[in-house]
Amino acid sequence: MQHIPHRNRWYLALLLVVAVLAAPVTHAAASARANWSADPDHSEISFSVNHFFTPVNGTFDDYEIDLDYNAEHPEKSSVKARIKVASINTGNEKRDNHLRSSDWFEADKNPYITFKSRSVRKVGDDQLIATGALTIKGKSRQVDLPIKLLGTQMIPEPMQEMMGGAKNIASFEVNLPIERGDYGVGVGDWAATMVVGGQVDVKILVEAHNI
16 A cells, blocks of 8 residues: 555645535535434534523533434424433533422433424525424423524535545524423522523534435
8 A cells, every 4th residue: 555645644634625615515415305413523402591681501412313304395304302401511510410400400300301393394595493392391392493504515425434424414503492481490489580581592503414
């Protein structure tokens, strides 16, 4: 096997990256109905809620997202998500343990937040609505999950092996305000209902691959 100098290997890698960036962004990359696997290194479920007037931000670090996305027929798409409540992370261990307690999420009895779509419809350019059941702390409510398609792209063949065989990439964004009181999260205590805001702004960023 011919030896490629270290400097040249970096140059070849740079050419591959340039090829990806130069490839046209097209919905055709996701035209066929296909399952997509979320890339956890480039996906995130985060939230923000006010403490008095100051936003406190956090994430859920353990989750599963299943996508069945069809760009040509969005109504044939579906999405499911399962979030492990105990993985809540606000950067403060004492606060996180309190959020896991019965005062808030009661994670030992309700270990998961789940969403399962019942229908998906297109409402604008790169805009979808997934309607389905959101379950938090054992309470389920129907919600309309607004999904923005950030883009899809075919992966050049030379890069597919280094990306685990993935042939396409699609990125999605969801912004959803939730009234935590609707799900019994943090009610029954004056500090929980007055100090902490009732609306929680949830943001989901998903980079997904399909093979």
